[in-house]
Amino acid sequence: MTSIGTGYDLSASTYSPDGRIFQVEYANKAVENSGTAIGLRVKDGIVLAVEKLVHSKLLVPGANRRISTVDRHVGLTTAGLLADGRHITGQARKEAQVFRQWHRTPATLKIIADRLGAYIQMYTLYSSVRPFGVSTIVGGVDKTGPGLYVVEPSGVYYGYHGAAIGKGRQLAKNELEKLNLTELSTREAVFEAARIIYLVHDDAKEKEFELEMSWIGDETNGLHVPVPKDLHDEAEQRAKDALENFE
Amino acid sequence: MDHFPTNWGRPNYNTFDAHATYPLHVHPQPSSSADGVQHTQQPIVTGTSVLALKYKDGIMLAADNLASYGSLARFKGVQRLQAVGDYTIIGASGDMADFQYLQYILDNLIISEEINPQDGHKLGPSEVHEYLSQLLYARRSRMNPLWNSVLVGGFRDGQRFLAYVDLLGTTYKASTLATGYGAYIAQPLLRKAVEGKEDTLTEDEARKIMEDCLRVLFYRDARSINQYQIATISAAGASISGSLKLETSWGFAEGIRGYGGQTQ
Numbered sequence: 001m002t003s004i005g006t007g008y009d010l011s012a013s014t015y016s017p018d019g020r021i022f023q024v025e026y027a028n029k030a031v032e033n034s035g036t037a038i039g040l041r042v043k044d045g046i047v048l049a050v051e052k053l054v055h056s057k058l059l060v061p062g063a064n065r066r067i068s069t070v071d072r073h074v075g076l077t078t079a080g081l082l083a084d085g086r087h088i089t090g091q092a093r094k095e096a097q098v099f100r101q102w103h104r105t106p107a108t109l110k111i112i113a114d115r116l117g118a119y120i121q122m123y124t125l126y127s128s129v130r131p132f133g134v135s136t137i138v139g140g141v142d143k144t145g146p147g148l149y150v151v152e153p154s155g156v157y158y159g160y161h162g163a164a165i166g167k168g169r170q171l172a173k174n175e176l177e178k179l180n181l182t183e184l185s186t187r188e189a190v191f192e193a194a195r196i197i198y199l200v201h202d203d204a205k206e207k208e209f210e211l212e213m214s215w216i217g218d219e220t221n222g223l224h225v226p227v228p229k230d231l232h233d234e235a236e237q238r239a240k241d242a243l244e245n246f247e
Numbered sequence: 248m249d250h251f252p253t254n255w256g257r258p259n260y261n262t263f264d265a266h267a268t269y270p271l272h273v274h275p276q277p278s279s280s281a282d283g284v285q286h287t288q289q290p291i292v293t294g295t296s297v298l299a300l301k302y303k304d305g306i307m308l309a310a311d312n313l314a315s316y317g318s319l320a321r322f323k324g325v326q327r328l329q330a331v332g333d334y335t336i337i338g339a340s341g342d343m344a345d346f347q348y349l350q351y352i353l354d355n356l357i358i359s360e361e362i363n364p365q366d367g368h369k370l371g372p373s374e375v376h377e378y379l380s381q382l383l384y385a386r387r388s389r390m391n392p393l394w395n396s397v398l399v400g401g402f403r404d405g406q407r408f409l410a411y412v413d414l415l416g417t418t419y420k421a422s423t424l425a426t427g428y429g430a431y432i433a434q435p436l437l438r439k440a441v442e443g444k445e446d447t448l449t450e451d452e453a454r455k456i457m458e459d460c461l462r463v464l465f466y467r468d469a470r471s472i473n474q475y476q477i478a479t480i481s482a483a484g485a486s487i488s489g490s491l492k493l494e495t496s497w498g499f500a501e502g503i504r505g506y507g508g509q510t511q
Contacts (some may be wrong), residue, residue, distance in 0.1 A: 065365075066367075068363070069362055069363055069365055070363075071358065072358065072362050091248070092364060094248075097355065097358070099352075100354075100355070104351065119248055122248075198308075207273070225365070226365065
């Protein structure tokens, strides 16, 4: 890496001569090493799915969830440093609560993404702090309909129809682009999400992983909840079958 | 968030830092209330009675849709019954602003205890009632009460729950409850109709009892209105009706003498 030894990467408050902030780019590297997380924004809702890498057989299956609920109608998942992700989750919950306190109405997704972006960007300004090593997918259904945003370590955020972060993001993005996301139902999207996570998982490098999925849509009454077990299992089985046919 | 980076990291001593190379920002502290503090001394916009009873399948609550400003019928479409979580419905009389605040507090409680953790643990009616009683008692102990009488009805794990809590933190349970003027007018009627029949009363019978009590209250209580809502909480979950109209007959009024402008 050209940045090493130049001295321009020692602080997030220092630019390199060509206008880059290396500490923020290193934060992106932390994201790239994480298990894949994807989000689909479809006709009537959103689906989040993550490839939760299991580093020990002693961990309780299903525990240590990587998708969390921010507000009734908002779900969030991060890729990168787990502890940073937890902090971002806490901050997102706080922002949702503060918005409710001020306006006595639930925050729209755009507002939560905007405030998270502002918060994360603050940590790119000072030498005393380290930028967050996470990218965040926030998805939800509010009064404006379904929404899906990704907030990067630099603090920028974009809205997406389909989003992928972490290790397998490139392959996952290719798969997402093939889908007709605006026409899909959330139920159909759950099957696609499971298939993509199984597809991008690299068996050679990491053996064990758990598929974790959540959704919001007409079927969940606008609430962000984990995908019900029967649907989850069916999607997982179909994903495994699709993978065998694929190879 | 706290937008002052000097407040983020190490705990700092704001006025003196031996290692400072730059003057530290001093975070503005909230000023003390030098002019004294004003507490609630009376309710302003008020709702009148709430009624509740136990019946065969669960709990039924009823309240009218009026929020009065003194004796003025100020707001005629106010909902005074509210579901809290999956197993509870509360109904409030007293200060409607304080009730809206209670709803906000309980909404936050449900989000932080049920929605965020998603661990499957839910708040039942007894937890909600306990929380309210502790909150209301704490507020009265600070000489700043939330001016409400609240009925908490619920159904969970096959068990009916019905309890009262008020601005002092007083609590009690009974198979029929009524707040405000209803405690005088409706409670005796409810007791007569319900006590001993809690396990046999059907929903339709319970609804009839409620309507009769609301009608008497509308005739007698000058702070009431003939629009009301009825809520049930049972194994089927919580349901709150839309706004209903009371059927009343005023024919008897013609025979009344001694008021108004009659000549004889």
